[in-house]
Amino acid sequence: MAIRIAAVSSATMSDDKKEFIVQTTGKYTGALELRLASDCVDDLIAALTKVRGGAQPAASNGGGPAFAAEAAAPSAEAAAQTQPGAAGKAEEVRFEIPKNCTISADTSGRGLVLFILNHRLDRQAGYAFSPDAAKQLAGGLIKSADAVLAQRVIPKG
Known part of the structure; x- marks a missing residue:
């Protein structure tokens, strides 16, 4: 029997750190609590990412x-x-x-930096980076922003 998940409202880790608890809402079932063994969460994320394919937030989100x-x-x-x-x-x-974004350190112990576009909006999308990749991204953003600002023509007046 298939369960259709319409929304994910939160995710937490169990007190014994052995399970991830995901609060969802099902179309015909109402509120659901999904418990996933912590050692299979990375496999689930990889599988979902693969199914999502090359779809970027722009293709799937209307922010x-x-x-x-x-x-x-x-x-x-x-x-x-x-x-x-x-x-x-x-x-x-x-x-x-995007309408907004947020960046924070992952507190689950995986050692990742989280980058969320359209944070707290219906169509938010997130990416997780290793610390080195996050630093590379930050450096690239700064260099690109400086290049764009250097191209701007300052009106005389």
Whole structure:
């Protein structure tokens, strides 16, 4: 029998640290509590990420204006992740301007930095980075922001 999950409201770890407890709402069942053994959560996340495919928050979330741009040289991996029938071409990347975002350290002990777009909105999406990858992302954001700011023409007046 299938259970349709309509919303996930929270996730916590059990006191004995052996299970993750996920509070959900089912379409026909109402509130549900799912208990997952802690050693299978990474497998579940990997499976869900694989099923989600190359879908980015812009493709699945309507948090802000979206636009597409052609990538100069898409990687073979990115091209392989493009789903048949999905909007756009393999050489296109879909972008969205989120309404907000938040960044925090993962307190579950996995040693990750969490990046959540459209935080606390219906269509939030999150990414988890290793500390080194988070530092690389932060550095790239700063360099790119500086480059964009340098391109701006200051009006005379």
